Amino acid sequence: MKYLAVSFALVLSLTTQAQPRSDYWQQSADYTIHVDFDHKSHRYSGTQSIAYTNNSPDTLRKVFFHLQYNAFQPGSNMDERSRDIADPDRRVGDRIAGLSESEIGFMNVTNLNHDGEEAELESFGTVLKVHLPKPIPPNTKAQFDLQFEAQSPKQIRRSGRHNKEGVHYSMAQWFPKLANYDRFGWNTTPYVGREFYGIWGDFDVHINIDKMYTLAGTGVLQNAEDIGYGYSRSKNKRGSGKQSWHFSAEQVHDFMWAADPEYVHKTHQVPNGPLLRFFYKEKDNEFTENWEAMPGYMERFFLLADSLVGPYPYPEFSFIQGGDGGMEYPMATLMLGRGKIKGMVGLAVHEAMHNWFYGMIATNESRYPWIDEGFTTFVENIIMMELFPDEDSRGLPHYSNYLSYLQQWSADATEPLTTPADHYITNRGYGVASYSQGCMYLVNMQYIVGEEVFWKGFRNFFNRWKFHHPHPEDFVREMERESGLQLQWFNDLWVGTTQAIDIGVDTVFEEDGFTHIVLRRHQELPFPATIALVSENTTPEVHHVPIDLMYGRKGESGVQHRPWKWAARTYTLKVERPLSDIDAVYVDPFFETADVDRRNNRWSKEE
Ligand SMILES: [Zn+2]
Structure with missing residues (x-):
């Protein structure tokens, strides 16, 4: 009953959102996913039903899906790009080229029905094109029922199995995900390395897996009384055979889960905030005491983020050792499980902050990675200054981002923020642009309009656009409304060119x-x-x-x-x-x- 009550309250708070603009529309997709997972072969098969609503003014004759596990195969775009770029991510390098059949990732949709009629499928690696048997007119619903089979890759980046920290499964980008259609059309970006853009909807996910695993992820566990494993006081059902975990999440645009037999599971309630969950491996981890300090820091984080930007609306949030960098997902983050306290807190703050800028302000990240990364970094810097006040940033929260922007600019290597995320000449160019130039966008904007006006506009933007897909101009309009100033010139020059201030x-x-x-x-x-x-x-x-x-x-x-x-x-x-x-x-x-x-x-x- 407890979960039903939480769930009902959440539905009310999440669905009373007004449209942010009179001509605005967005698609919706509710998922029901069942998978049966075989941990010996690292393969799983599943069924997926999607209730899709076409709120666009257009008739759709095709749809696209992301099949992101297909990136982890020799010769994929991700592999080619990593072996071609001047400064490859060291975690990727040429590792994809060396994956064997049993180590690659794959995801195949074996058949797909649209309202009961079979659709024709055309695969392009990490993107599936679906020719619909009949059109979907504006303002109508469609039902997609599909079957798929997949293999979890040896971990290269973000998702996969048995990474260097020994976590068994980090299951991100693990299901056929419907591409978003917005006023610019279909987002069909192949999976090359980063950045995701999804459709809002409710997820109902059933995972049948060996009893040895503790699972963590997006959503709220619906059968906690049955399962135990720290989700309820019920006894764990270790032993042979499988059990089915049932998670659900409302108004999210992605779903991630992780599984490990050695996860410790701790919880902490934020006053008037979410229940926090922490999943990490204690065994042979000399940084366990940092995990024990995390709940205190993260409680302060949620209170600060709520007051700076706006309230976190979901009932729970999970910090999960994924063993490979840090990456944001709705209601959860995957992060490194080993490191010094400031580094771990900084990573957790950054990834959790993405639940505001990615999770709720869901811009198209393949086109504007600087919004989710820059806005997240901007607020993260201010919060980290509160949490670690005596560090060497000269009292300036954004100092290190200023320095990295300046260094890139001085080397004449700055690339404009209009560059699509996967097309920066170097990885460093992407990083400096998205995190630092994106952060300095807000720093400069604050100087133009004044601090008080800036924060009013910033919060208004968040409140107007949360649970929607804004574009950069929507932020500018909000700042113009609040300040009474004309600001498009700054947006056009800072985003569209590499011109500098001096x-x-x-x-x-x-x-x-x-x-x-x-x-x-x-x-x-x-x-x-x-x-x-x-x-x-x-x-x-x-x-x-x-x-x-x-x-x-x-x-x-x-x-x-x-x-x-x-x-x-x-x-x-x-x-x-x-x-x-x-x-x-x-x-x-x-x-x-x-x-x-x-x-x-x-x-x-x-x-
Ligand atoms: Zn980030």
Whole structure:
């Protein structure tokens, strides 16, 4: 009964979402999956029913599925790309090319019925094209019933078996997943390395597997009283034979599970928040005490994330040792089980934060990986500063992301954020763009609109778009609404080009009793300037110079000035003070922008 009650409350909170925009629509897909798992061959077969609703204004004559396990085969796009790229992920390298028949991953849909009629299937490696026996008109439902068989690969990345930390199964990307159709059409990105985009729906998953395994994953276990294994006080049913685990999850766009015979399972209730579950291997793990410290840190994380962004809506969250980096999934994360405490907490905070930016704000990650990674990193940085206040970030939460952006820019290797996730020239280019340039997008935006307005807009964006699929422009519109400023120019330049910010103090002189401060734009990106005038015996005086493209000014205290015309290289700021009164002038005095050359940001009398 307890689970039913939780479940009912969740349905109410998750389905009363208003449409974020009058012309907005999104598809929905509810899954019922049954699999029978053979741990000796690492193979499983299953049936899958999908109740699909076409809310689009279009008639669909085909649909696509992702068959992501097919990436773990010699000659796949993932294999070719990894052996071609200049800086391959060391965890992948040429390992896929060397997989034997029993070590590869595969996923085959053996047949698929659409409303009882058999569909024609055409396979393209990790993507399956389904020619429908009849069209699906707008605003109608379709039922897909399919059978599939699969083999869990030797772990290469994210998903698979027997990784270097010895976890038996990390089952991500493990079922035929319907591709999303949005206003730009079908998302048919082959699985090459990263980034996922799914359809919202309810998942009902039944896994029949040997009794030796403790399972963890997305969703809430429905037969906990039967199972035990730390989910209820019932006794575990170790011994020979299989048992069936029944999980369900409401309003998620993916489903992951993991299994290991040695998982320790601990729980911790966050006050007015989710029940946290921790699954890890204690045996031969010298970092077990870090796992024991995790519940305290993660309780603080959930409280901070709730207040910074918005409430976590699901009843549970699981931190699961997957043994290969960290990766986000709805209501759960797979993460390394060994490491120093700050590293483990940082990884857990990052992946759990993705339940807001990926889990709830579900942008198309193959097109805009910088939204889920950049937004997650931005909030993660602020939370990590709270959790580990004495670390060396100079009091600046985003300092390390600024440095990695700056390093890439200085090497002339920056790639624009419009690059599709799998098509960056290097893995480093992808990483710097998605995490650091994405994070600096928000840092710069906060400087343009002012901190208070920024956070209002940020939360409004989250609340309006949670459980939907926004595009970058939707964030800009929210910030424009909240600030009253025009901001598309910044989005277009920061996202669409690699132009950089560099505003410096050129000269300072006195004329007619006024101090003249000449500002210079050294790089291409036009940008507003906040200036501090410093003198020995008074508090610094703050001045704001907007640019004309904003058609307004940020609402922060300080002296406001006429706008700087965007095409003009220089701007002269006149201050009603004699020069003898001013010891130094700083542009961006609080280090709040991604200015690429800070040496010219300061003028001082002595120099
Ligand atoms: Zn991430």
